[in-house]
Amino acid sequence: MDEKKNTQFSVKTMLILAGSYVSFGIGAGFATGAELLQFWAAHGIAAILGLIISAALILLCIAVVSRDCRKYKLVNMEMMYKHYCGKYIGTGIQWFNTLTFFLMVGSMIAGGASSLHQAFSIPVSVGTLIMLAAVLGTSLLGMKKLTDILGNIAPIIILSVLVICIYSYMHGTDGFAAGNELIKAKSGLTMSSSLIFSAILNFTYVVLNMSAYSANVSTRADHQKELVFGNVLGQTITVLSQVFIFIAFILNASIVAGADIPLLMLAQRLGNVFYAFYGIIVVLATYTTATGMAWVAASNIQPESSKWYKVVVAVICIGAFIFSNFGSFGVLMNFVMKFVSYLGIVFSVCVIVSKIYRAVKESKEKA
Template sequence: MSNEKSFSMKTLLILAGSYVSFGIGAGFATGSEVLQFWAPHGLPGAVGIIISALLILLCIAVVSRDCRKYKLASMDMMYRHYCGKYLGLAINWFNTLTFFLMVGSMIAGGASSMNQAFGLDTRIGTVIMLIAVMATALLGMKKLTAILGNIAPIILLAVVVICVYSYINPTDSFSTGDMLIREKSGLSMSGSLIFSAVLNFTYVVLNMSAYSANVSTRADHQKELVWGNVLGQFSAALCQIFVFLAFVLNASVVGGTDIPLLILGQRLGGAFYAFYGIIVVLATYTTATGMAWVASSNIQREDSKWYKLVVAVVCIGAFVFSNFGTFGVLMNIVMKAVSYLGVVFSVCVIVSKIYRYVKESKEGVKA
């Protein structure tokens, strides 16, 4: 009698929800990611989101399957599997650097959100963010991240409310918004729609593939893991389109801004604006703390005597980086760094799959 558990739709839905929750952080809550990737392209940006989502769905399905098949239970194991010992190690450490830079951009984002929503001086805001992030990361983030991650459903619900209101009370028509959002796009990832789609794909797939490796043991069946991640990415793409169309319909208000969703939230009244301001600050805080923990624990394990010193160095260094520019500028730098690193990783996945297919085919012929 087999001890294998039966396929569980409940597990699939839980994994899909976890995927979405992991992907929804400060970049989504502020709206900066959506704006910088797609605003320069106007309404066709929605097509770019679909192209990117299809590429991500394909890659995530492949990586999820391989993580389960080859027992790749960590980010480091996954990078080594696809990229080889030395390139995999290099990508792992460069990715650690991007986590560090992300901490800095989130500190800047939290300070900017506090300034925009509550009028707090950004210099004071960065110090508050530094203290909060360092204090939390020093405690160890494994348990606390799971608790703080519950903010994702609140972010989603609040964003839906903002977008629905923005659809009902737009400042611009689709045709006018299409023109304005292109003109006021400000910082962007690329002037080419196709290249933006590719960069968005590589930006997402690098970290979501690492997530797939970390949760590969949570499913009893390969189908649960693969389809859970596919459903999660499909839902994330729909959310992006939903938000982007709200931006187009309100381009005269949000075009070229750092935190467009917070600006749209202001139109719902002072109470909601304050509420969403708190949500955005919490989102940047939880994202920064999680990234600080990942960067620090990749250098020194949490149970190491050097861990706390590493956390302090990472957080203080990130604080220094946060003063190099506005939240939008720093996010643009980090997103480009992650995207181009993701290009290298994606090429490695393709080459690795071709190599293993050819090798297994030859072995099959010999057998």
């Protein structure tokens, strides 16, 4: 029987997929506010236009990839990369993406240490050792279930950020016009001085891993519409949250401009108890992000069932710890985000070329 006769469009499934999309995309970069500041601070209020352009490109690409994942039964990252990029380029992108996970582990260790220092006055050198021990210990135990549980802090992050933003709106330190000029003047590390290119880099930064996510969840929906609408709703919630946060940054530019962890800076104004609470949330977010990425990087080299898995995990975590000492959290994040963004450009070009090639080939076969 036809799929449409067997199943009906499920709003519940759509909402679950939207929630999964948001939870997957919200991690340490969102909780710290570092990604948002580095991508968009240099452009001031025009960043909202850039965010909309980026979101539209992300949704278009995710819709195409989601459809293809169901049509061609691409159920994991490796299959998806090889489908669009071919055997050799696809394998290359897969391994370069594994490298980005490794580098992200290092930047998250630095981010956790910076958060511990800022919120609890723990020396950065001690903080990096604490983060290393936590990430390495969890990964060695086979962390997937624990990370899935701790990954559910995404709703807590969103609610906490909402509280921070509302307070920051009500008690802004700068007028909108003055804050807009100040955040541009003191933007610090940035991805690009061009608004359009920043939007493209933001798109390629997000879409590389969100496409892999789409491959993994493509079979969870009974209808293509559930998957597409779920992704649209999830991305809409994400971009609205980013706009909400960025306006708070403009209204408090004298506090956050050039900061490594801007949302933690704003949380400090809500009192010591909330500041400590959000400091713990940020540390947990960086920890779960680092642990998850350490697991992905290690399992891509050796499966968790392999006798070499623990050795690989140890090498990755210790190597990431060494990398975490190469710069501050902001510097390392800037480097890793650019690395991921440019790798995402390669993947995006492959998707476009692949779609054109297959469309031409199918039209010739029908002729």
